[in-house]
Amino acid sequence: MSSQTSTTTPGTEDHRPGAVVVVGTPIGNLSDASQRLKDVLHTADVLAVEDTRTLHRLASGLGVTVTGRVVTHHEHNENARTGELLDEVRRGRTVAVLSDAGMPTVSDPGFPLVRAAAEADLPVSVLPGPSAVLAALAVSGLPTDRFTFEGFLPRKTGERAAHLATLRDEPRTMVFYESPHRLAEMLTALRDALGADRRAAVCRELTKLHEEVLRDDLAGLVEWAANNQVRGEIVVVVHGAPPAVAPEPEDLVQEVEHLVAASDVKLKAAAREVATAHGVSTRKLYDAVITARGQN
Secondary structure (H helix, E strand, C coil): CCCCCCCCCCCCCCCCCCEEEEECECCCCHHHCCHHHHHHHHHCCEEEECCHHHHHHHHHHHCCCCCCEEEECCCCCHHHHHHHHHHHHHCCCEEEEECCCECCCCCCCCHHHHHHHHHCCCCEEEECCCCHHHHHHHHCCCCCCCEEEEEECCCCHHHHHHHHHHCCCCCCEEEEEECHHHHHHHHHHHHHHHCCCCEEEEEECCCCCCCEEEEEEHHHHHHHHHCCCCCCCEEEEECCCCCCCCCCHHHHHHHHHHHHHHCCCCHHHHHHHHHHHHCCCHHHHHHHHHHHHHHC
């Protein structure tokens, strides 16, 4: 009986792809770190991080030894770094992507790499972790069934006002990031754009020793921010716009009559056009016009 042995030609290597792993990290409290996070910090072949010092503080705090190659991967170099990291994946290596805190790709580096990996049909997986967006939403006391993440607002006054104008009628709860030294200005802009009585919450230092959540209308939060020296990481959660209240059909009778008088449009067609524009029943509006005519 003859035996067979496998041989590898010198200089060749296994070309099965590795993976990009998007890694969530604690947003303040190291006790929130999972065992999976500790494992990937120790075993990943390459760790792409915003700041190497932050990575080493995290690893030290968790009692983990980093064995892989550490490279910087931040907003200023992530596009240039993407090709290099994908080549590592093609060589069968695990590339762990970490931001300084929270989930990469969410107002943090990582999206260009994930998109490129997906387009190249290379494996991408996620190691879930703490998220400032979801943590703030959960403790805000505002509706959580539908929400939109808006990140940081534009810094320039005109651009910020223009963007907030598009959110005036947004019905979903809105989540924003902001730096502490710009918070008062940002809350004032929100008040001016969305209304002083719009409910909101300022969530500060989530998961940390001095965690604080202030819930009030925007007018109250503007006053609070103006009278306090705010510090720490900030997330602002704002109630969505209330649903528009449709007018009563009786209030639209004159608009229908004006449309009929100003054109050759028949009454039913005019009632349908006005009803559609205001979100009311065509039949009820038509009946209201007939009733009003009967009373005149």
